[in-house]
Amino acid sequence: MSLPESVIERAESLRRELEAHNYRYYVLDDPSVPDSEYDRLFQELQGLEAEYPELQTDTSPTQRVGRKPDTGFAEVQHRQPMLSLDNAFEPADMAAFVRRIGERLGMPDTAELEFACEPKLDGIAVSLMYQQGRLVQAATRGDGYTGEDITLNVRTLKSVPLRLLGEGWPDELEVRGEIYMPRAGFETLNAQAREAGEKTFVNPRNAAAGSLRQLDPAVTARRPLEFCCYSTGVVTGGSLPERHAQRLEQLHAWGLKINPEMRVVEGLSGCQDYYERLAEKRDSLPYDIDGIVFKVNRLDLQEQLGYIARAPRWAIAHKFPAQEETTRLKAVEFQVGRTGAITPVARLEPVFVGGVTVSNATLHNMDEIARLDVREGDVVTVRRAGDVIPQIVQVQKERRQGDEREVQIPAHCPVCGSDVERARLVKRGKGREQVSEGAVYRCVGRLSCQAQLIQALIHFVSRKAMDIDGLGEKNIELLVQRELVRSPADLYRLRVDDFLQLEGFAQLSSENLYNAIAASRKVELARFIYALGIPEVGEGTARTLAAQLGTLQRLREAEPLLLTWLPDIGLEVGHEIHNFMQDSHNRQVIDDLLAQGIELQHESEIAAELQAAIGLDRLLLRLDIPGVAKTGAESLARYFKSLESLLSADESVLAEVPRLSRKARDGIMSCLRQPEWVEQARRLEQQLRAFGMHWECEPKANASAEVSAQPLQGQTWVLTGTLEQMTRDQARARLLSLGAKVSGSVSGKTHTLVAGPGAGSKLSKAEQLGVPVMDEAAFLAQLEQWEAS
Template identity: 65%
Template sequence: MCSAVSIEQDVQQLRDQLNHHNYRYYVLDDPELPDAEYDRLFQRLKQLEAEHPELVTPTSPTQRVGARPASGFTEVQHELPMLSLDNAFEAQDLRDFVRRVQERLGLSSDADIAFACEPKLDGIAVSLLYEDGVLVRAATRGDGTTGEDITQNVRTLRTVPLQLNDGDWPRRLEVRGEIYMPRAGFEALNARQRERDEKTFVNPRNAAAGSLRQLDPRITADRPLEMCSYSTGIVEGGELPASHYETLELLHRWGFRINPEMRLVQGVEGCLEYYEDLAARRDSLAYDIDGIVFKVDDRAQQQQLGFVSRAPRWAIAHKFPAQEEMTRVRAVEFQVGRTGAVTPVARLEPVFVGGVTVSNATLHNMDEIARLGLKVGDSVVVRRAGDVIPQVVRVLPERRDGSETEVGIPASCPVCGSDIERTQLIKRGKGKEAVSQGSIYRCVGRLACQAQLKQAIIHFVSRRAMDIEGLGDKNVDQLVECGLVRSPADLYRLKIADFRGLEGFAELSSSNLYKAIQARREVPLARFIYALGIPEVGDGTARALAQQLGSLERIARALPLVLTWLPDIGLEVAHEIRNFFTDAHNRQVIDELTDLGVKPEQSGELSPALRGSTTLAELLVKLNIPYVAKTGAELLAGHFGSLDALLEADEEQLQSVAKLSKRAREALLGQLEDEDWCREARAVEKQLLEFGMHWSCQSEAAGESSQPLADQTWVLTGTLERMTRDEAKEQLLSLGAKVSGSVSKKTECVVAGPGAGSKLAKAESLGVRVIDEGEFIDLLQQYGISS
């Protein structure tokens, strides 16, 4: 029997371990444990605390969620006001700010001042109070003097330490920061809200605010919120560094997340350079920012500069151009895309937003129009972020005057006049299929519809597909409108004389385009699959199909359930692939391409990772038997040993399966009586055998991966001189690497060419391996790839 002392020691050791791993995962973004091991530790601590409730403390990792819903929020008086910031909108505004700082400090105009720079997160400002290293209160900014007590909600955030690391913190410490919702989390949250038929959020900031003000902290805990610290308030019983930048680094060591984009620069030119760099990368960040905050780094200088009534004189926010503006919807028109999707587009009264004049905005689909409650003539708020297509984010119904009109889907295609049909969605759950209406309407005219034909050809010849140089949008338009091209296969039937009749073509240009088309009869299988334009299949999915299944014939035959064994292919995408290849028209186009000598380069071999990769239990899980999850599938597989034996089982045999629940047994019996289901199960197993994925093929599996860079993340930056960046990316992908646009601690290697900037600097600061183009080419040659 364990003594009370040893149990208490075990509990404390588990808490220390979990706090350490929380810090590694949520603050450093550098986990040391797999999720399963972390969950094991957490469940062990939870069990011990349940058995010994007297050992439970407010700072235990298990206590982040669980408080009862509050009846309301109490007020909190800030001991030090949470001030606003003055804004700069132009470079001159920032120069004027720096000049005023120099004058007030008695410095010359050429004296450089150190500034701490960090992104201005678009979230909710909060204050956290720690006493003896323990979180005792969290409050909103409110009006700067009085906020609301949101302690129970903030305790649910993994990026907020309940107890500080180390032991050199002040006795009382107020940490200030921004609680925000990353874009991916925002999209996922809105998707869940739509599934539940609940109200969606307009933007991540509104979602963060709404999530923080939930009276039930369990709801807050379910929202993807994060916190980033940016300053301190009250400090008693201890000292902080004389540098603002060093103070934030110290907070980081104590357990707080700080923004990885934070920099220390010199003078106004350093500030402007930082602003331009982050403005260029703004849309690639994982979260919304609306500007940059510049703070005088020296705390003594901060005190000397002081405050005005509402803002410090030592800090300023340099705002980005507005990304949301109000305008009016003049009309709603419908465009037809490559797959026949009929998409509504709002024609707007022109408005300047996000640095450009916007007159059109996407409306996505009719469901989005219904969700917005949009009518023609409405006043709306339009959002534009960088190169992202402008979109209508909300309608302002209070501005209506009665002249607005409803928006309806046209009865026929606006391009070819064919019928428009609403897509159907097949939802699968508990062994059943339910058909519902999708959000997309499609023209049924296919390649007879010029809009679809043009887009299909443009996609087919694009750089990531067949990569036929010289066939731009204008030339494709001419070929289609002249009736020379009615399908992708017609491109390979063209003669030099056909081009001479087109605008802008002479003898040489006609000959060059003819040769460019003929030269692209053989391309890698992944490019060919992508070029076909299968709905929902991007170049990443096309590459997975080619690398894993190895041949066009195998891809074309693959059943949807078999396709789901491939990485990142779900059942809905699998059905899109299957539907494409079973369509007679699509098969005809592929056959014509083949007859004309267009042959994808293919290995013909199943990838080593897939050979013998599945198990009977996994097959049973994928067959989606009601109430039979992983554990039940393993019980059935272990008992029967083969699919045939299971499909022939009767009730008595199923009753003999130890630990199989009654509900699972009854559900399985119902499935076994369904001849279609049994036929499908046998067909899937037969194909797994034919492809070599069946568990009986495990002895044939290759022992070594053919992708030496599998699971590694690489980054390309700067200018490459002996190959293009796209070519370098293709080579890395062929070796199994993932190619990212940003550098992190998880990056394996950065290939840096001339002109490499912030990515190279970040790699060097993180100690990430960096090689030049020559070393990269040497590496490729080691793996048998010539440049």
């Protein structure tokens, strides 16, 4: 039997009216009818849908609370990463942020540069996906790349429209924002919990997080949660305004809540004025905020500024001053890190500060303990700023009783009993080394120390390193405690039966972990370098070393001065890498790993820009001769032509070199009288020849049969949309290994855009600029062709 037309029209009319009331009440904070009238309309719609089940739609106001999921929360891959923000804590940090923007944009005067300003809500970042105006998915931020599907719970929030108001929305629209709990709702929720004898929440943020992770959406529906949007993500099949603030206003018109305190200001002074005004107003706001987010308002400038590894260059969070409380320091204990560093940790009488109960705080190192003159038993001031680890900032010495105990560094490692030694600081310059005592003490036990071994293994198997799925911290601790693993190479000696000894492992999970470890034997060079845990070598530096040097063997041999010719590697980092690679223990670890079948992928020739690129003048500058700058080095290179000719020169010969100052001649003679300097110069030139970087070497047009070239050298590529055959990280790594630079934004300098399903504004811009676009299938085929050649 067909539905009466009048019933269909009345149901649709009720839905529109209820949605309009929800918008005014939950988004505009301007209710248009009494609660009793809203309830009457809601009950009428419920009655119609009960009588005519065919009327029910998933966007009806009556269908917000769905059934419980059959299992836990499924993973959601973010098609565009939900990046974190860099922080500013002082006015000087904000000034530096604005100055960097001006420098990158070639804008000396930033006084009129627009910034969109919004309070930084202390809640949970989420993504809402709308298709054809209907809410189809909600997900947590997670680690920025993968979150959890919380659609059923988010549907219960009345500040989240199940279908957008108005018209003109894109076919696909990702809205990003914060789910938070207002202070009044938090207090009410805790009061109800106390009355029921249940555990209370520590702060509104924890309450919001706990509410969103309820497996029963009905529980979430009873919690006083709200959603406030702050940006967009994926946008396809339509367009949005080209200014951030205007985009938010458009989202507001479509039924989404934005923060009423959002403003657009100009320049650094406008940002500072806004920060000060909100700081004064902070305590009177109905919700918790922990700072202000400032974003460059124009989206074309955002794209031009681009991103660093984990954050946009065009946005920053200016945090409010830290919150402090007083408590007593009960004891100082010492923990051992991955590099053997012995770190003091303060054990405190629990104190409520910054919204959480704090019982531990960092003391950094022994120099900090001496600076504070902190002793066990002292009354101390503890500071906690946002998510920063709590720290002791002051000792209230006037409250000492006389029985406080001085803190002493242990003579032996608290974990393995090995000796503890103080690190040395070496400051290098002008051919000299100045040695002083460092602030760090280290256990000398290396991998024989379980604490160092466990931390080293956790780093080794991590996602950005060897990426061994299923080998978590707990399992590593068990393997070490059972003495099944004493070094990273031992992971590759494990058998299925070894895993069966561990708690929680059955036959299938043991086989899966065994296979995951075996699969990791084939690893990209950059990942392997990062996995080694070289001091000062993060993911980006590891990629630079792999792309520039091309092979692990060159890295193992590279002189510190040679490493400084690589982008963004200074002398101190060069020495850290060299010392690590020359250490007999580390060399043995690497040899053991290679003996266990580690196969380094995408090794290559030395980077094209380094081949035959280091002239004698550049070599002399690197040797840091007192009094010899760029002009002097060029004069010496033109006159002597070779390093050996210079090394055999005397003062009379040097006097004949044009444009060479007396100071430079004295500096050169001083170096020539030092056998170690002469040996270093010869050793460095020899390595330049061996690596193909020497000015007399022939640049290699093609790689050898065994070593692949870098066909994408000098090209900038951009990835967008969802890749189905690999992750974006994997695609990025393969492009980098072929010599490409991978950017987060499209410009006229972009060589190619790889566009998967869901590609949005980057695809549109590439088409406007005439940038070549490649789909995933063509991209994979081309990758295979490049990597096979």
